[in-house]
Amino acid sequence: MEYEPIIGLEVHAQLLTKSKIFCGCSTQFGAEPNSHTCPVCMGMPGVLPVLNKKVVEYTVKMALAMHCRINEACNFARKNYFYPDLPKGYQISQYAHPLAEHGYVDIELNGRRKRIGITRIHMEEDAGKLLHDEHIPSSYVDLNRTGVPLIEIVSEPDMQSADEAAAYLRRLHEILVYLEICDGNMEEGSFRCDANISIRLKGETAFGTRTELKNMNSFRNVQRALEYEIKRQEYLLGSGGEVVQETRLWDDAQGATYSMRGKEEAHDYRYFPDPDLVPVVIDNAWIDEVRSSLSELPMEKRERFKQEYQIPLYDAGVLTSSRALADYFEEVAKLSGKPKVASNWIMGDILRFLNEEKRDIASCPILPQSLAELIRLIESGTISGKMAKDIFEDMYRTGHGPKQIIEDKGLVQITDEEELKKAIEEVLAANPVQVEQYRGGKEKLFGYFVGQTMKVTRGKANPALVNELLKKMLAGS
Amino acid sequence: MELNQLTIHELHALIKKREVSSTQIIESVFRQIDAVEKDVHAYVNLMKEYAFAEAARADKCIKEGNIKPLTGIPIALKDILCTKGILTTCGSRILHNYIPPYDATVVEKLREAGAVFTGKVNMDEFAMGSSTETSYFGITRNPWDLERIPGGSSGGSAAAVAADECIASLGSDTGGSIRQPAALCGIVGMKPTYGRVSRFGLIAFASSLDQIGPFTKDVEDCALMMNVIAGYDPLDSTSVPLDVPDYTEFLTRGVDGWTVGIPKEYFIEGIDPEVMEAMKRTITVFERIGVKCVEISLPHTEYCLAVYYIIAPAEASSNLARYDGVKYGFRAQEARDLLEMYKKTRSAGFGAEVKRRIMIGTYALSSGYYDAYYKKASQVRGLVKRDFEEAFTRCDVILTPTSPTPAFTIGEKMDDPLQMYLSDIFTISANLAGIPGISVPCGFTRGGLPIGAQFLAGHFEEGKLIQMASAYEKNANLEKRRPNLSLWSTNRS
Numbered sequence: 001m002e003y004e005p006i007i008g009l010e011v012h013a014q015l016l017t018k019s020k021i022f023c024g025c026s027t028q029f030g031a032e033p034n035s036h037t038c039p040v041c042m043g044m045p046g047v048l049p050v051l052n053k054k055v056v057e058y059t060v061k062m063a064l065a066m067h068c069r070i071n072e073a074c075n076f077a078r079k080n081y082f083y084p085d086l087p088k089g090y091q092i093s094q095y096a097h098p099l100a101e102h103g104y105v106d107i108e109l110n111g112r113r114k115r116i117g118i119t120r121i122h123m124e125e126d127a128g129k130l131l132h133d134e135h136i137p138s139s140y141v142d143l144n145r146t147g148v149p150l151i152e153i154v155s156e157p158d159m160q161s162a163d164e165a166a167a168y169l170r171r172l173h174e175i176l177v178y179l180e181i182c183d184g185n186m187e188e189g190s191f192r193c194d195a196n197i198s199i200r201l202k203g204e205t206a207f208g209t210r211t212e213l214k215n216m217n218s219f220r221n222v223q224r225a226l227e228y229e230i231k232r233q234e235y236l237l238g239s240g241g242e243v244v245q246e247t248r249l250w251d252d253a254q255g256a257t258y259s260m261r262g263k264e265e266a267h268d269y270r271y272f273p274d275p276d277l278v279p280v281v282i283d284n285a286w287i288d289e290v291r292s293s294l295s296e297l298p299m300e301k302r303e304r305f306k307q308e309y310q311i312p313l314y315d316a317g318v319l320t321s322s323r324a325l326a327d328y329f330e331e332v333a334k335l336s337g338k339p340k341v342a343s344n345w346i347m348g349d350i351l352r353f354l355n356e357e358k359r360d361i362a363s364c365p366i367l368p369q370s371l372a373e374l375i376r377l378i379e380s381g382t383i384s385g386k387m388a389k390d391i392f393e394d395m396y397r398t399g400h401g402p403k404q405i406i407e408d409k410g411l412v413q414i415t416d417e418e419e420l421k422k423a424i425e426e427v428l429a430a431n432p433v434q435v436e437q438y439r440g441g442k443e444k445l446f447g448y449f450v451g452q453t454m455k456v457t458r459g460k461a462n463p464a465l466v467n468e469l470l471k472k473m474l475a476g477s
Numbered sequence: 478m479e480l481n482q483l484t485i486h487e488l489h490a491l492i493k494k495r496e497v498s499s500t501q502i503i504e505s506v507f508r509q510i511d512a513v514e515k516d517v518h519a520y521v522n523l524m525k526e527y528a529f530a531e532a533a534r535a536d537k538c539i540k541e542g543n544i545k546p547l548t549g550i551p552i553a554l555k556d557i558l559c560t561k562g563i564l565t566t567c568g569s570r571i572l573h574n575y576i577p578p579y580d581a582t583v584v585e586k587l588r589e590a591g592a593v594f595t596g597k598v599n600m601d602e603f604a605m606g607s608s609t610e611t612s613y614f615g616i617t618r619n620p621w622d623l624e625r626i627p628g629g630s631s632g633g634s635a636a637a638v639a640a641d642e643c644i645a646s647l648g649s650d651t652g653g654s655i656r657q658p659a660a661l662c663g664i665v666g667m668k669p670t671y672g673r674v675s676r677f678g679l680i681a682f683a684s685s686l687d688q689i690g691p692f693t694k695d696v697e698d699c700a701l702m703m704n705v706i707a708g709y710d711p712l713d714s715t716s717v718p719l720d721v722p723d724y725t726e727f728l729t730r731g732v733d734g735w736t737v738g739i740p741k742e743y744f745i746e747g748i749d750p751e752v753m754e755a756m757k758r759t760i761t762v763f764e765r766i767g768v769k770c771v772e773i774s775l776p777h778t779e780y781c782l783a784v785y786y787i788i789a790p791a792e793a794s795s796n797l798a799r800y801d802g803v804k805y806g807f808r809a810q811e812a813r814d815l816l817e818m819y820k821k822t823r824s825a826g827f828g829a830e831v832k833r834r835i836m837i838g839t840y841a842l843s844s845g846y847y848d849a850y851y852k853k854a855s856q857v858r859g860l861v862k863r864d865f866e867e868a869f870t871r872c873d874v875i876l877t878p879t880s881p882t883p884a885f886t887i888g889e890k891m892d893d894p895l896q897m898y899l900s901d902i903f904t905i906s907a908n909l910a911g912i913p914g915i916s917v918p919c920g921f922t923r924g925g926l927p928i929g930a931q932f933l934a935g936h937f938e939e940g941k942l943i944q945m946a947s948a949y950e951k952n953a954n955l956e957k958r959r960p961n962l963s964l965w966s967t968n969r970s
Contacts, residue, residue, distance in 0.1 A: 039579050043799045045572065045680040046559040046581060048713050078795050080842070082819055089798020141803065270842035272851055275685035275792055278714050 003199040003237065005230045006207060007165045008119075008157035011172055012150050013182040014126065014190040015058045020147035021125050022049030022092065027149070029188050033131070033142035041147035043087030048276050051076075055149040056280060058181040059099050059123050060290045062151060065175050065297055066118045068103030073281045076123075076274040081267055084141050085128040093152075094122035095271040099280070105175070106299060107167045116168050117156030126150050157196065157207070162226035166219055169193060173219075174298050178323050186217055193222055198243065199233045208233070209243040213257060216250045225250040229257055301326055309339035318347050325361045328368050335372030338379060345371060345392075353396050365399040366392075374402040382406075383413050386459055415462045417469065420453075423461065424473055427452045438474055446470065480505035481641045482959070485550050485698040488644065492539055492549050499535035499549025502644075503528050503593060506551045510595075510642045513962045516623055519637035521556050521614045522564050522597040531593040538591065546701055548591030553637045553646040556597040557604055558689070559678040560584055567680045568602040568612040568630075571800045571807045571826030581678020582713070583647060583689050583706045590705040595643045598633030602828045603797065604654055604682040606630050607900040610891055611830045618887070619662060620960040621926055625884040628658030628900075631692070635662040638692045640962060645702055646692045651682050652785055653879075653904025655690045656916035660879035660929020663918045663958075665693045665946070667703065668904075670937045671911035672717035675710030681796040683789035684715075686908040696917065696947040700724035703939060719937060727944040735945070737763055738773035738872030743903055749882040755920045755928040756878055762953045763876075773871055775864040778906060780857050782898060785905045787841050787854035793831075794838030800826060833894065862910040869935040874945045877903045879916040879929035907933055915942045920955060 020027055023040035040047045063070050077095035103118035128146040132139045153172060159165045173191055176182035184191050198210035213229060216222045228250075233243050248257040296304070298320045305316035305326070319329045329346055333339035350371070354364060374392060377383045383391065383406065394405045406412060414420055427449060428435050438445045453466050480488065480502045491497040507525055514520060528551065535549035554560065557567050559577035561584075566572045580588075588594075601611040609617045609632025617632045619625040620640035627636040631648025635658035638646050648655045650668035659666025667690045674689045681687060691702035704725065709718040739760070744753070760770050802808035802822030809821030827835070841850035868875060880900055890897040907914040912933055919930040930949075934941040 039577070042804065044559075044577065044579070044805070045565070045567065045575065045799070046577070046678045047579075048677050048715075050712060050714050080795050080798060082798065082801060084801075084803045084815065087799060087804055089801060090795050268844045270795070270839065270844070270847075272791060272795070272842055272847070275683075276681075276715065 001238065002202045003230075003234050004160055004202050005162075005197060005199045005226070005233075006157045006210075007159040007161075007226060008196045009155045009159070009165060009168060010194045010196070011153045011169070012192040012194075013062075013153065013172075013176050013184075015055055015149040015151060015181055016183055017052060017054045017058065017149055019052055019054075021052050021055050021123065021149035022147055025147065031144055033140070034144060036144040037146070041087070042143055043089075049092060049274075051277060051280065052149065055123055056099070056282070057290055058149075058179075059121060059151050060282065060287060061179050061181055061294060062153070062176065063100030063103065063121050064287070064291050064294055065179060066100070066103035066105050066121060066153070068100035068118055068121055070100045070282055070287055071097060072283075073097070073279045074099045074122075075279040076277045077271045078274045080270040083127070084139070085130050085143075085146070087128065087143060087146060091125060091127065092274055092277070093124035096273075097279075098122035099282075105168070105171055107164065107171050108299075109164055109167045114164065116158045116164075119154040119156050121151055121153050124150050124152060162223045162230065165195065165226055166223045169219055169222060171299075174321070178295065178298055180295075180323075186219075189217070192217070195222065195226060197226060197229050197233070199230060199237065208237075209245050211243060211245065211257075212247045214247060214249055214260075221250055221252060224255065225257055228255065232257065295323065305329075309333055309343070311340055311343050315340075315343045315347060318351075319343060322361065328361050328364070331368035332372045332375070335369060336375035336379075338375050341375050341379075342371070345375065349389075349392055365397075366395050367401075370395055370401045377402055377406070381413065381415060381462055381464075384459065384461070384463055386454075387413065412460070413462050414457055414460045415465060417465070420457070420461055420465055420469055421473070423456045424449075424453055424466070424469055427456055428473065435474070446474075449474065479509070479641070481509045481551075481644070483644070484694045485547065485644055485701050488550060489546070489548075493544060495539070499532040499539065499593060500529070502549060503532040503551055503595070506595060506641075506643060509640070513620070513640050514642065516618060516962065517620055517636050517640045517642065518615055518617050519598050519627075519633045519640060519642055520553070520596045521566060521568070521599045521612070521633065524563065524594055524596045527563075528593055528595050535591060535593055545589075545591035546705060547587060550592055550645070551595045551643050552587060552592045553595050553598045553634060553643040554584065555600050555631050555634045555646070555648045557600055557649050557680045557682075558584055558597075558647060559680065560594070560597065563597070565597065565680070566614065567604075568600045568614060569800075569827065569831070570613040571822070572680075572805075573613065573807055575806050577678075579678065582675035582710045584678060586705055587647070592705075595637075598631075598637050598646060600633055600648075601630035601654075602831050603680070603793070604630040604649055604651055604687075605793070605830050605834055607653070607657060607897055608885070608887075608890065609633060609658075610887065611828050613828060616887060619884045620962055621663060622884065622924075625886050625926070626661070628661035628880070628884065630654040630658075631666075632658050634692045635659055635664060635666065638662070638664050638694060639960060641959075645694070645698055647689055647702075647706070648692055649679055649682075649687055649689050650904075650908065651686045651688075651789060652908050653901035655692065656904050656914055656929070656931055657880045657901060659692055659916040660918075660931070661884040661927065663921075663927025663929075663960075665696055665699050665915065665917050667691055667699050667915040667939070667942065668907060668913060669703065669707060669939055670717075670913045671908075672715055673913070673937060673939065674706050675708070675713040675716045677710055677712040681792075683792040684796060685792060686785075686789055688908070696943060696950050697725065697728055699915070699946070700728055700943050703943070707939070717937070722940055724940060724943050727940040728947045730944050732873075732945055732948040733767040734769075735767075735874070736769045736771055736872040737945075738868055738875045739770055740773050740775045740778065740868070740875060740877060742775050742778035743877040747881055747899075748878060749922075751922040752878050752881065752883065752928055756876070756930065759876065759919045759930050759949070759953070762949060766948060766952050770876075771872060773868045773875070775861075775868055775906065777857065777860045777864050781861060781906045781909060782902055784854045784857045784861065784909060785901075786837065786898065787850050788858065788909075790834040790838030791841045791851050792838065794835045794842065797827075797831070797835055802826070830894070858909050861906055865906075865910045865912055865933070865935070873934070874941060875933040877931045877933070879903060879931040883922050883924075883926035883928055903931060912936055913939045913942055915946050917946045917949060918955060919949075919953065921958065925958075
């Protein structure tokens with residue numbers, strides 16, 4: 001019997017607004033506990049929420065990127081439950097009338113494209129954090145995170161493997177970061193994911209009983225947890241057992257999911273419209289305004305790079321992995337007029353150097369203009385490829401432009417025929433035995449003469465010219 | 478006449494003429510408090526030292542000629558309004574030690590207008606009640622008859638004004654909590670349109686119904702208080718960005734040619750005969766001053782109480798969830814785990830009526846019941862609102878009794894919640910519809926208890942209410958009486 005998994009994901013993304021969703025407190029991560037709080041986000045008696053318009057704008061951006069229908073009016077609802085990190089005893093969220101619905105996003109997996117439906121996108125506030133002290137029997141509450149804006153993106157159950165789920169997540173992550181509405185930091189919890197998963201016999205149309213997976217704080221963990229859960233459910237069904245509908249937590253160390261069971265399960269959230277907030281009415285003119293401010297999304301950019309710059313899809317994929325990198329590439333490509341060469345330099349040398357130091361493109365010491373110049377110098381034959389590698393290292397180290405380094409080191413390529421002839425004559429004179437052998441048919445020795453010539457010229461010789469002259473001179477006299 | 482017996486406008490005139498100082502006024506108020514507070518118990522927290530310091534400051538302003546509308550006027554605040562650095566209990570054990578870190582918007586506005594706060598006044602716990610008997614801090618007595626309740630939930634606000642223990646006060650009205658105690662204590666009380674006055678800093682009972690409003694000795698004072706507290710507040714998303722007129726301009730406009738609607742559904746069995754007689758006398762006054770009285774219909778009236786007792790408890794069950802013992806207020810000791818801490822805290826921290834409403838509200842919002850209760854109630858609420866919209870195409874204001882009975886005796890309805898709920902039967906509809914209402918004194922029972930008449934108008938028509946109430950006040954020729962507290966005091970000692 002063959003089973004197929006059905007997976008739907010719920011992603012919570014923290015929005016990069018400066019202030020919280022319903023008060024003016026800072027959203028900055030890592031501050032002294034409870035220093036970014038006020039009566040409103042602390043849930044003091046008598047306070048009222050006031051919606052931060054930036055949150056609506058950012059959510060509309062994501063909704064547009066996900067091809068969602070944006071509802072003309074949406075409202076906030078209260079999700080009621082008791083927990084010490086929830087100071088009001090309810091979370092302000094959206095329920096019956098979310099901001100956006102009925103969208104989709106395309107993912108790519110092994111060269112195949114697949115469309116994943118987006119059920120809804122809604123706004124809500126984050127909860128605080130509990131801190132436990134092992135040595136004393138009490139817990140502390142840090143409310144800095146309380147009221148930080150979140151969007152929840154709910155997918156349709158359209159994914160059929162852990163790989164697809166991971167590809168979907170990466171895609172969402174990429175878009176959120178691209179739109180500059182979320183920093184995407186999974187370790188700090190800016191991007192979190194819960195998964196709903198069930199399996200059914202292939203060919204079956206009804207869904208099986210699903211479980212909800214939580215506590216997966218990296219792409220890899222989402223994938224591992226789903227793979228584990230698919231196996232677990234397959235084992236259960238295959239051995240005549242049943243899947244229980246429940247929430248399960250991923251245990252990274254054990255590499256397994258385990259049941260949360262009990263009290264957290266039994267919630268009746270008693271949703272109802274929040275009477276402290278008025279409906280959010282979004283007019284089309286404003287949506288158009290937001291739409292026109294939308295930057296090009298990664299997938300469109302990838303396609304464009306492939307077409308416009310005639311570079312392989314693989315290159316386009318790497319170069320569009322972040323907006324800053326894509327911008328960097330475009331500038332180098334345009335200034336140098338050699339997109340593929342630019343791509344090679346960026347994907348090879350630049351990224352290798354940056355990765356070694358765990359830096360990102362924004363802090364790259366080589367400016368796009370400098371890299372373009374370097375490429376132009378190679379193309380014009382002013383320097384050789386080998387020289388360029390050395391110059392590149394210096395550029396990276398010093399932040400100087402290539403011309404300055406070439407000047408400082410006297411590194412201009414020798415393209416003067418007479419000068420090169422002299423050098424070659426020197427090489428041939430110093431290696432009479434090898435010359436004899438070459439002329440006797442051992443043509444493999446050609447490379448040796450090239451090497452020797454480069455050595456004599458300290459790498460400054462124009463290799464094409466060296467080849468040409470060597471051939472003539474070895475054949476000639 | 479003692480200074481504490483005067484109105485805001487009378488005192489303001491004297492202050493302007495430099496004939497009295499704020500300190501003299503506050504001394505007079507606290508003399509009265511010292512004399513009668515042990516009987517009335519309007520206050521839960523007297524701010525004597527603060528009041529005298531503020532009065533001294535007001536006097537400095539007066540000297541400098543910086544006289545604002547309420548400069549030097551002693552005003553009491555319902556203990557549901559947050560006051561920075563000053564205990565705010567909401568009549569509940571669960572907030573018995575709560576000191577807010579901020580001021581309610583109305584508190585800031587009153588202070589900005591020069592008011593001198595005398596203290597925080599008593600109320601039903603979390604404003605849930607119609608008699609001020611559910612307060613954790615003891616009952617408040619009606620100054621007209623100390624064996625009777627002052628109404629509620631803003632009973633302390635009403636009693637303090639009626640007993641001349643302050644010049645005016647603020648209360649809050651979710652289903653009648655300003656108008657009913659104003660009627661039972663023989664003073665003026667207004668519930669403004671929902672959204673007219675900022676709720677920021679008003680401890681929430683039912684957010685879609687709550688509104689802050691003034692208690693005053695006459696209609697002119699009501700207009701003066703409204704001038705100060707009304708207006709849009711960016712901190713309250715439900716407050717409405719509309720200009721606020723000068724309400725005192727409505728006082729002298731007259732109502733000749735106006736039409737008053739008398740809703741037939743409000744003149745029902747169960748109304749006290751003396752209240753009915755007072756209503757008839759009120760209608761006579763109107764006819765005398767050229768106001769036409771017509772019968773109108775508000776067909777969904779019979780559902781109001783039911784709708785209210787779904788929506789208000791539902792919202793309350795959520796609004797009161799924050800009182801969990803974690804962050805502030807009362808926390809029960811000796812709990813073994815979190816759940817037990819919650820249970821013990823909330824069991825001991827809330828009184829019976831509050832717990833009853835939390836349970837009703839929790840039930841009404843529960844999965845499987847939401848559609849039948851909360852959703853249906855919200856729909857019927859829409860019909861109630863439409864009833865009024867239609868009615869106001871036929872009349873300028875609507876007249877009803879404020880309360881079906883005069884003040885009842887202490888303990889009379891405490892064991893019968895349904896009877897207690899019925900005391901708000903005429904006031905609840907205005908909260909459901911979001912329209913403004915005012916209660917003005919319209920006479921006394923033969924036993925000497927005050928009776929109130931309620932006027933209702935369309936959204937943001939507070940001016941019309943003031944115009945009508947003022948015309949009525951001028952022409953009703955009601956007997957001027959004050960409660961005789963010294964008599965009671967002697968009898969009771």
